[in-house]
Amino acid sequence: MVYENNLAFAKAQDEKDPLKEYRNHFYIPVDKEGNELIYLCGNSLGCQPKSVAQYIEQELNDWADLGVEGHFKEETPWMSYHEELAKPMAHIVGAKPSEVVIMNTLTTNLHLMMVSFYNPTPSRHKIIIESDAFPSDKYAVESQIHQRGYDPETSLILWQPREGEELCRYEDLETLVKEHGDSVALLLIGNTNYYSGQCYPIKKITDLGHNNGSKVGFDLAHGVGNIMPDLHESGADFAVWCTYKYLNSGPGSLGGCFVHERHHTDKNIQRFTGWWGQNKDTRFNMRKGFDPIPTAEGWQLSNPPILSMAAVKASLDIFEEAGMSNIRAKSEKLTGYLEFLVNELNNEHIAIITPSDSSQRGCQLSIQVKNADKSLHKKLTEAGVISDWREPDVIRVAPAPLYNNFEDVYEMVERLKKIL
Numbered sequence: 001m002v003y004e005n006n007l008a009f010a011k012a013q014d015e016k017d018p019l020k021e022y023r024n025h026f027y028i029p030v031d032k033e034g035n036e037l038i039y040l041c042g043n044s045l046g047c048q049p050k051s052v053a054q055y056i057e058q059e060l061n062d063w064a065d066l067g068v069e070g071h072f073k074e075e076t077p078w079m080s081y082h083e084e085l086a087k088p089m090a091h092i093v094g095a096k097p098s099e100v101v102i103m104n105t106l107t108t109n110l111h112l113m114m115v116s117f118y119n120p121t122p123s124r125h126k127i128i129i130e131s132d133a134f135p136s137d138k139y140a141v142e143s144q145i146h147q148r149g150y151d152p153e154t155s156l157i158l159w160q161p162r163e164g165e166e167l168c169r170y171e172d173l174e175t176l177v178k179e180h181g182d183s184v185a186l187l188l189i190g191n192t193n194y195y196s197g198q199c200y201p202i203k204k205i206t207d208l209g210h211n212n213g214s215k216v217g218f219d220l221a222h223g224v225g226n227i228m229p230d231l232h233e234s235g236a237d238f239a240v241w242c243t244y245k246y247l248n249s250g251p252g253s254l255g256g257c258f259v260h261e262r263h264h265t266d267k268n269i270q271r272f273t274g275w276w277g278q279n280k281d282t283r284f285n286m287r288k289g290f291d292p293i294p295t296a297e298g299w300q301l302s303n304p305p306i307l308s309m310a311a312v313k314a315s316l317d318i319f320e321e322a323g324m325s326n327i328r329a330k331s332e333k334l335t336g337y338l339e340f341l342v343n344e345l346n347n348e349h350i351a352i353i354t355p356s357d358s359s360q361r362g363c364q365l366s367i368q369v370k371n372a373d374k375s376l377h378k379k380l381t382e383a384g385v386i387s388d389w390r391e392p393d394v395i396r397v398a399p400a401p402l403y404n405n406f407e408d409v410y411e412m413v414e415r416l417k418k419i420l
């Protein structure tokens, strides 16, 4: 696509955008005077769909009117509420509906998945993660290693960018796997990487791990809702994500989880269990003997929080209607425009860390501003641009394809230019 550095071009793109109506489905945050902000922080917390209140109110009213009978009401019964979410969720991550479940929160799900797919033995006990993995993932991994009686000093292997580089190279992961060979139990990769915005090849990494006899899992917190991971085809063992970033389901909302179908009926897999994972026909018998639901639902612990689920449902209904491939197509153009405009700044202090190949990134660009400190981020915020700052010198900007537009991107770079 050929871009132009002017407002008329941005507005013309917005006019042509087949998804342009979706911006009106969201509340765009405003300043104290009520003016819309340039909100490019969907990588941290997505905007609120206007329909959320109505979805939640429906369940509040049903709770008031029906009490416990709400579990069996005609429309959206609470007993099976989560089942309605599996299909739209599966479309977003490229899975079968039986392979996904909305439950718990991200880090909890990561622990549950490691209980099932990290089975260290004295000869195979290592986990490989990216050196710039999200802090919560690092803590989770380290505590799992400790809990199983191993030591992160020897069992945690970091996939690092080379000296002087910001991105991880696939061939270096290959080298690590070769070097550590049979001792690698699990590859756990954050995709997209939250810091650099780099997106790794899911299928290739999965094959690499599996050919080595290792399990492979992905944290899609920064990928879900903007990249198309094709989880089932990739053959990955598991994946986890949250729904409050690009999936716009509200602060601290529920997590999602993928378990490949080949594991669903494997009785040898360890897991932590709860009654909501028990075969639905016998769930209420409260008898001895756990008989898991033969889908990803078999990893559920508790009956789910319906009010949070209602917000997830509101959001997933929008994704289902808009279509993930349309969303991704717009996202590539929008982020491409941001890249174009940042490069037009022609400023020697500014470098984009994120790969310029669109197949290696989601919607986020991580912009490094050399010699800058957090005051730059503060000035941007004062100028009405909501972005995200990572020490020492990186601004993360994420045009979310459902509600951001070309004008947002244009305005953001104009304001950055003034500040610089």
Ligand SMILES: *Cc1c(COP(=O)(O)O)cnc(C)c1O
Pocket (backbone or CB within 6 Å): 105, 106, 107, 108, 134, 136, 137, 190, 194, 219, 221, 222, 242
């Ligand atoms: C946002 C994010 C988290 C946050 O975890 P919660 O359990 O939802 O608080 C964890 N890991 C990654 C990679 C993230 O991007």
